[in-house]
Amino acid sequence: MMRMSHGPAGSWDSDGPELLPRGHRVGDWIVDEPIGAGGWATVYAAHPADPEGQDGPPVALKVMPTAGLAPRQARNVAESARREVELGRTARHPRLVRLLGSLVLTAPDRPSLDGAIVLVMERARCTLRELLRSPVDEAEGARLITGICEGLAHLHRSGWVHTDLKPENILIGEDGEVRLSDFGFAIELSGTHGFSAPMGTFDYLPPERWNEPLGEQGVRVRPTADIWALGIVVHEVFASGAPPFPGATPTARGAAVREYAEGRLPLRLDPAVPEFWRAFAADCLAPTHAARAAHTAERLLDRIAARTTAPSRRRLRRAVRRSAFVALGLGAAAGGLLWSYAGPGGVGEDAVRIRVFNAERGCQDRTDRAPECSLGLAVDPMRPYTAENVVPTRVWHGDLLDADCRLPGGQPIVDEEDRGSSVWLRVRLPRAGTPATAWLPEVRTRDRPALPRCAGPAYPARPGLTGMDPGEPDAR
Amino acid sequence: MRGIVVHLPEGGDGGAVTLRLGPGERVRFGRGSSAHPVDLRIADEAVSRLAGEIRATDDHWQLSNLSATHGYLVENPEGAGEYLRIPPRRLGAPIPFEFSRVVLPSRRDTPVSFQVFAPDHVYLDPHAVGGSWESRTLTAYSLDETATYFLVLVALCEPWLRDRSPVAVPTTPQVVDRLRGHPACARLTARAVSAHIDYLADEKLRIGPPAPDATGRTDRRNGKREAVVGLALKFGIVREEHLTLLPPRGEPADPDTRG
Numbered sequence: 001m002m003r004m005s006h007g008p009a010g011s012w013d014s015d016g017p018e019l020l021p022r023g024h025r026v027g028d029w030i031v032d033e034p035i036g037a038g039g040w041a042t043v044y045a046a047h048p049a050d051p052e053g054q055d056g057p058p059v060a061l062k063v064m065p066t067a068g069l070a071p072r073q074a075r076n077v078a079e080s081a082r083r084e085v086e087l088g089r090t091a092r093h094p095r096l097v098r099l100l101g102s103l104v105l106t107a108p109d110r111p112s113l114d115g116a117i118v119l120v121m122e123r124a125r126c127t128l129r130e131l132l133r134s135p136v137d138e139a140e141g142a143r144l145i146t147g148i149c150e151g152l153a154h155l156h157r158s159g160w161v162h163t164d165l166k167p168e169n170i171l172i173g174e175d176g177e178v179r180l181s182d183f184g185f186a187i188e189l190s191g192t193h194g195f196s197a198p199m200g201t202f203d204y205l206p207p208e209r210w211n212e213p214l215g216e217q218g219v220r221v222r223p224t225a226d227i228w229a230l231g232i233v234v235h236e237v238f239a240s241g242a243p244p245f246p247g248a249t250p251t252a253r254g255a256a257v258r259e260y261a262e263g264r265l266p267l268r269l270d271p272a273v274p275e276f277w278r279a280f281a282a283d284c285l286a287p288t289h290a291a292r293a294a295h296t297a298e299r300l301l302d303r304i305a306a307r308t309t310a311p312s313r314r315r316l317r318r319a320v321r322r323s324a325f326v327a328l329g330l331g332a333a334a335g336g337l338l339w340s341y342a343g344p345g346g347v348g349e350d351a352v353r354i355r356v357f358n359a360e361r362g363c364q365d366r367t368d369r370a371p372e373c374s375l376g377l378a379v380d381p382m383r384p385y386t387a388e389n390v391v392p393t394r395v396w397h398g399d400l401l402d403a404d405c406r407l408p409g410g411q412p413i414v415d416e417e418d419r420g421s422s423v424w425l426r427v428r429l430p431r432a433g434t435p436a437t438a439w440l441p442e443v444r445t446r447d448r449p450a451l452p453r454c455a456g457p458a459y460p461a462r463p464g465l466t467g468m469d470p471g472e473p474d475a476r
Numbered sequence: 477m478r479g480i481v482v483h484l485p486e487g488g489d490g491g492a493v494t495l496r497l498g499p500g501e502r503v504r505f506g507r508g509s510s511a512h513p514v515d516l517r518i519a520d521e522a523v524s525r526l527a528g529e530i531r532a533t534d535d536h537w538q539l540s541n542l543s544a545t546h547g548y549l550v551e552n553p554e555g556a557g558e559y560l561r562i563p564p565r566r567l568g569a570p571i572p573f574e575f576s577r578v579v580l581p582s583r584r585d586t587p588v589s590f591q592v593f594a595p596d597h598v599y600l601d602p603h604a605v606g607g608s609w610e611s612r613t614l615t616a617y618s619l620d621e622t623a624t625y626f627l628v629l630v631a632l633c634e635p636w637l638r639d640r641s642p643v644a645v646p647t648t649p650q651v652v653d654r655l656r657g658h659p660a661c662a663r664l665t666a667r668a669v670s671a672h673i674d675y676l677a678d679e680k681l682r683i684g685p686p687a688p689d690a691t692g693r694t695d696r697r698n699g700k701r702e703a704v705v706g707l708a709l710k711f712g713i714v715r716e717e718h719l720t721l722l723p724p725r726g727e728p729a730d731p732d733t734r735g
Contacts, residue, residue, distance in 0.1 A: 070712075070715045070716040070717065071716075072709065072712055072715065072716075073712050073715060076712055129611070164613055166611065168611050185613070197711055198711060199613055199614065200613060200614070201611065201612065201613045201614065202598075202610075202614065203610075203611075210477055210478045211478070211682075212682075213682045213683060213684035214681050214682050214683055214684070214707055215683075215684050216703070216706060216707070216710075218710075218711070247534070249534070249610070250610050251477065251534045251535045251596075251598055252534045254477040254534075254535075255477040255499030255500065255532075255533070255534045255535070256499070256500075257477070258477045258478065258479070258498055258499045258500075259498070259499050259500040262498050264498075264500055264501070265500065
């Protein structure tokens with residue numbers, strides 16, 4: 001929906017929507033200039049109004065006017081905004097554009113804008129479309145596609161389908177990394193599919209979309225629709241923005257997509273697309289939902305990671321995250337091979353048994369307690385998770401531990417599947433010793449036991465740490 | 477893009493034929509013979525054995541006139557006399573109408589004709605601003621707001637748009653009555669209104685099959701009518717502003733005096 005073209009102001013239609021002038025205050029921000037417009041919204045660059053915050057990060061304001069709309073349209077706009085807010089709240093991820101807040105515009109002197117819904121978002125450097133105006137080499141292309149896959153994998157895992165993935169909606173952040181954006185049409189899945197309003201961008205619609213009947217709730221949409229769009233984007237990344245299907249117009253290309261799906265037209269990808277990515281795009285562009293279903297964003301990510309023998313970016317990132325878990329205490333792992341549980345009587349009155357979960361797939365089926373699959377426990381959940389802050393005892397996937405309380409607001413930990421949490425569980429160490437307890441990040445178990453919040457006296461676990469009040473969840 | 481629909485009405489010595497063509501597909505039409513097999517057989521002595529070819533292209537279709545002597549006409553039945561003349565031997569003439577009647581010369585009193593529907597025509601979203609349409613998110617079910625089917629749709633939705641808390645979707649006679657004052661609908665028949673509703677449901681909105689518990693033909697058609705209204709309102713296909721397309725409301729018709 002959004003076009004973030006940074007065209008000259010003169011390109012704005014004179015009969016277009018009324019624009020906010022430079023310097024207009026919106027909530028805590030001052031409008032700089034319009035940077036894009038879509039069907040329902042205009043996007044502005046803005047900076048913090050607070051003089052103290054002058055150096056604060058610039059933001060993008062997505063202004064969605066509701067004035068002058070018929071009640072049903074206004075409802076659609078509000079619904080679109082609600083989805084963006086809901087997704088921004090529940091599915092945060094480094095590869096999704098960050099929603100910083102939302103507000104309703106008060107502008108009595110501008111009736112067409114009064115009451116507009118404003119979404120405050122992290123400001124991006126440019127769109128992928130703009131980036132593709134100059135050629136992208138294979139390494140850079142791989143980096144971009146990996147980022148897009150990570151964002152998609154997270155969205156799909158969180159139960160959402162983007163439904164409008166295209167280079168105009170893939171932003172490049174100030175750090176050069178991918179940020180998926182524009183979730184106004186994103187839909188939440190119920191089971192294997194969800195329903196969306198019959199909308200989309202021609203060049204990115206999967207062939208089955210033309211056959212899907214329109215039901216009471218809209219058209220059926222499944223995550224494979226995003227995978228199809230991903231296939232188109234992959235081709236565009238390596239083919240200087242050229243779409244894979246022939247035709248001079250989106251309508252002609254839409255017709256070519258149908259011909260391809262009906263077996264009357266072969267898939268001819270640009271030879272400029274490197275071999276690995278050509279096969280990758282071809283799988284994303286499998287002609288039916290069923291054929292595409294095997295290629296989930298998650299598996300595509302694994303495929304990228306396995307592409308070369310050299311460690312890929314993703315593996316490196318995992319390795320960095322895991323360094324604290326893996327590199328430490330290998331000696332201890334070799335020594336104490338078996339976890340000896342407290343006996344039946346050993347579980348205290350208020351302790352709850354939880355099962356350790358290792359998000360690394362390759363470790364879930366292993367029973368050999370390999371050191372590289374071991375997970376660590378922290379001495380102090382409020383301190384950075386470094387070598388000095390880990391107890392010698394290691395744990396493995398499937399181990400059972402006794403937890404007696406939970407502590408919100410500790411060091412945030414992100415696991416290999418990008419689940420993040422700053423909640424820690426205090427677990428009892430099996431052998432009496434010092435310390436008698438240690439801390440397991442909540443992301444290391446799928447159990448969510450009802451546990452009391454850790455009380456002050458028992459914390460910190462190690463003598464000598466002062467100055468931290470466990471009663472304050474956000475003390476960090 | 478789903479392609480086009482070719483419909484040859486019942487007549488001569490053959491029954492009605494309906495063919496659906498996906499993008500890139502073609503059919504040949506004519507009198508046919510073993511040497512010149514055709515997909516659409518038109519039994520009229522004045523029509524060549526291989527008279528022409530229709531090809532679905534992008535969102536429209538192309539007509540090739542394979543006759544060396546006869547020109548064909550393509551009429552837009554909703555276009556107030558709008559038509560195209562396709563001269564002999566013309567190949568691949570693009571046809572821009574959503575509804576077309578292809579008229580072939582005949583020695584009979586009534587010319588031979590068949591219909592072609594191109595429901596894939598694309599329309600820009602209302603209220604669209606700035607930028608190229610090519611990369612824009614579009615409503616994938618665009619309707620021609622100047623077409624008769626759209627008037628029928630607005631008439632069906634009118635009670636809801638006027639917040640009358642209606643209990644039922646207007647009936648076909650009610651729609652005919654409501655549109656009678658419109659210059660394009662003076663001769664609109666109940667049968668045409670039903671055909672427009674079918675076209676909306678089957679080709680434009682692609683409404684799914686009726687619920688399995690639907691019984692009887694009448695119920696199914698009513699269900700379809702309600703589904704059309706529900707979707708048109710839900711997705712903003714018909715909005716309050718479209719009420720101005722309808723003719724001004726006259727005196728409520730007396731059901732007894734209606735023909």
